[in-house]
Amino acid sequence: MNKKLVAVIGIGVAALAMSKLASAHVDIGVGIGIPAPAYVEPAPVYVAPPPVAVGYWRGDDGWRQREWRRREWREHQWREHEWHEHHGWGRD
DSSP states (O other): OHHHHHHHHHHHHHHHHHHHHHTOOOOOOOOOOOOOOOOOOOOOOOOOOOOOOOSOOOGGGHHHHHHHHHHHHHHHHHHHHHHHHHTTTTOO
């Protein structure tokens, strides 16, 4: 009995929904007027980015790089000194 009641109620709700959809109508409108001019998009404008500061930002490793460059310079100077000593440069 319970299942039959639920089925009848379900069919009734579906019938009501169908009647709402069936009564939908279409509107037809006719407009008379002056056409507007066509919209033309303006040409794109290039805007240069702001200038960027040119340089080297050392951050946390600045002191390491400075030490590395000093060490490399000292080693280069020492190699050059040894080469001069080996080849007899600097002797009077």
